[in-house]
Amino acid sequence: MPTERCCQARGQRGISLIEVIVFIVVIAISLTALLAVYQQSVVNSVDPIKRIRMLELAQAQLDRVLALRYDEATPSGGVPACNSLGGPTCNNTTEPDLDDVDDYHDVRDTPAPGYSRSVQVTNTPLTGAQAKLVSVTVTSADGETLTLAAYRVNF
Template sequence: MLTPTKKNQSGVSLIELIVFIVVVSIALLVLVGIYRQATINNADPIIRMRALESAQSLLDEIISLRYDEATPTGGVPACSTVGAIACNNLPDDNMNDVDDYHNFSDTPYPNYVRSVSVTTANNIKLITVSVTTPTSETFLLSAERANF
């Protein structure tokens, strides 16, 4: 007669199975949280790029204009130099020189606000363009325009 032998069983115990489920659940929660954050901030680069592009385009437009209303075409001689007309440094509504854009504001896209500030010191005009996005971020671009 044969005696029954004890067989080695292979498999997973209940405790091992519960530990596995807990570890996988924690890892899944972390991954879902990261995915959720990435989805929420998905449009941010587009919003930022649009703001920077609109600020840069207006800054380029302003920089290409004359230093002052009294500056002749070509910029020579510069206003307020010997033998030249005095600079007036006053904004008017012609939009044909840098000063005219002081306190200018518009909305290049819906919910975007773009504004300009022009300050003068030592015959150099600092032009600052700021754009506020729909997410309330503000981007500033500045450039200096010299009297030449």
């Protein structure tokens, strides 16, 4: 009788080779899934910083352009507006001095390493007013683009 208890106790204590293999396979699968999620978060962790930088660069250029005169003939302060009753005639000449909105059409620059910026200015008729649509596009080194646009009205 004592011999039977000894053998029964030994048989119940260990784990089998199959159980060890199943454990290793389960851990390997879960670790692979966990590492895939971790890798995705690491790869995309810089995206918000890059997008904020692009937004800052676009907003700075847009603010700079919108602060300028509507046209070469527009007096300081914008009053009276060109082509208005008693105002000067709009001449829309493009000169290299960048002193009005039209001068920024097709201006391209590199405001920071890895970023390029371009400005497009198009005449757009609005209801009862003359306006120019100013679009600033910033492109990052990986090809992602961000565009901000606003109207500059002849007031």
